[in-house]
Amino acid sequence: MAEMIFKYSAMSGGKTLNLLQTAYSYEENHFKITLIKSIKDTKGKNCVLSRNGMSRNVDILLKENETLLNAHNYKKYYTSKVILVDEAELLNKEQIQELWTIAHLINIPVICYGLRSNFKGEIFSEGVAHLFAxxxxxxxxxxxxxxxxxxxxxxxxxxxNDKYASDGPDILIDDGTKKDVEYVPLCxxxxxKHVKINSEEAKKLANLVAKIR
Ligand SMILES: [Zn+2]
Known part of the structure; x- marks a missing residue:
């Protein structure tokens, strides 16, 4: 039976480039692929774009609570050699469970690309927690x-507005239309140092470290 893979990285980690290169390799060898992304990812509209200029149209632009296990979507992916999912952190838990079912009951390999954590340093979503599970x-x-x-x-x-944020809405897409929102990959x-240092939790931990050193 096929497997389901989760490939994660921080932003600008080459996820989309890796996805598009995988898509290209399959299609170059005349294998059908199905590319899925959530409609919540407004960046690139119905296209997946990498930073180096590669792009491909999405086959299924998945709505917030849309199922993959209906005849309409099944027709789009059932002959595919692989299903690729971009920005998988935007899918909900049920959609991840459906992809897992497709890999193991319909026998189509699924590769999900996504972020592990959000800007607060917490697991990005229930969907991501389920990917890890x-x-x-x-x-x-x-x-x-x-x-x-x-x-x-x-x-x-x-x-x-050029200042690190430690609070705010969970999802805020930097799709080029909001000039004030930007994401920065950090170790x-x-x-x-930049984001957590002023939080009560970080101050408490820093105090504990100072005491024992
Ligand atoms: Zn650093």
Whole structure:
């Protein structure tokens, strides 16, 4: 039976490029693929775009509570060699469970690309928690996402009007239309320094560390 894979990284980690290269390899060899993304990802509209200019049209632009297990969507993917999902963190838990079912009962491999954590440094969504729970393989995409200090980036910090934000709505897409929203990949140390340092929780932990050192 087929497997379901979750490939994660921080922002700018090369996820979309990896997805598009995978799509290209299959299609170059005349294998059908199905590319899925959530309608919540307004960036690129019904297209998946990588930073280096590669792009491909989406086959299923999945609505918030839309099922993949209906005849209409089944017709789109049932002959596919692989199902690729971009920005999988935007899918809900039920949709992730359906993809898992497609891999294991319909025998189509599924590769989900997405973020692990949100700008608050917490698991991005129930969907991501479920990806970690059920995927057969979980791996980090390369290590191309670098922090400003040169270390590997782990966190996705949000900047509003050029200032780091520690609170706000869970999902705020930087689709180029909101000039004040920006995401910055940071390593753990820089994330702590820039984003968490003023929180009560971080102050408490820093005090504890100062006491024991
Ligand atoms: Zn850093």
């Amino acid at each position: 059920v995927c057969d393989i979980i791996e980090e995409v390369g290590s191309t996402s670098l922090c400003e200090c040169g270390k590997r980036a782990v966190f996705n910090a949000r900047k509003i 753990s140390y820089c994330y702590l």
